[in-house]
């Protein structure tokens with residue numbers, strides 16, 4: 001796998017990473033988890049050079065970090081391990097479709113207590129990347145970020161990252177401690193970051209980690225109707241996945257498939273290759289718990305899109321429905 005560096009001073013990673021969330025959380029919650037397969041997917045990832053493994057303490061909650069920790073036992077030094085702090089489950093089943101209700105908690109005392117708990121679950125004494133999952137509107141970013149910088153000073157985290165932030169928030173954080181990465185939703189159907197955040201990151205030597213790079217599976221051609229979504233699944237409450245919107249958005253998935261068929265790639269690979277073409281600082285973190293999808297996604301690192309392929313993908317229209 002080709003590699004790149006996260007930020008100016010960050011670690012080297014394969015240009016495609018792995019998001020572990022869906023192995024434990026948010027998607028298809030009614031189906032029993034197959035942790036053994038998920039662990040083997042993480043092992044497969046490391047073998048293929050997919051070294052950046054992304055989790056968060058809120059995923060599960062907690063069980064996703066435990067799963068990643070089990071998978072990395074004896075392999076810790078082969079992974080670039082990223083976790084997050086700042087989101088908490090306030091009601092495990094009280095949301096729509098019996099899904100968890102989640103809130104932000106960026107208080108310094110919460111951050112200080114959380115890093116040790118994450119390290120225990122992950123079975124390691126440091127994480128490579130510690131990310132603020134969301135800026136807590138009730139806490140100045142300098143306070144949350146300052147507490148995270150204490151984790152770096154204590155050797156518990158090597159680098160710090162932000163998630164879903166504005167340029168102004170990045171600037172405020174940088175004044176306290178270097179920002180190594182920004183993780184935000186970015187894909188062929190969520191391109192807001194192209195206006196300001198993505199170019200800012202490139203100019204300032206900050207790595208950019210697109211989350212939900214496959215449009216939560218939609219761009220890979222997984223869902224053609226609302227009824228195909230599993231029960232107890234986060235996508236069931238997102239506006240773009242509601243039946244009428246989903247139907248209107250099928251042209252987007254078709255546009256990706258047309259390019260994929262022409263160049264002999266899969267739609268998922270085209271969606272990821274389009275992201276890689278947005279700059280050397282972009283490292284998508286597609287989520288999967290399925291061995292053949294992992295192999296598919298890893299091979300996207302070698303898919304080259306021509307200028308006319310890129311122009312055709314750039315011309316895909318914006319989706320119907322908000323992302324949240």
Ligand SMILES: NC(=O)c1ccc[n+]([C@@H]2O[C@H](COP(=O)([O-])OP(=O)(O)OC[C@H]3O[C@@H](n4cnc5c(N)ncnc54)[C@H](OP(=O)(O)O)[C@@H]3O)[C@@H](O)[C@H]2O)c1
Pocket residue numbers: 018019020021022027054055133163164183184210211212213214215216217218220221222268269285286287288289290292293294296297
């Ligand atoms: N910072 C944040 O606030 C935030 C928010 C959301 C996500 N994230 C991170 O981003 C990661 C990825 O995002 P995501 O999981 O929401 O969305 P995603 O990567 O866009 O899509 C995941 C979905 O696509 C399917 N899939 C994956 N590869 C495929 C392939 N090659 N062909 C067909 N289907 C494929 C997966 O199926 P299976 O699971 O069935 O294999 C899953 O249903 C998460 O794991 C998490 O680490 C961060």
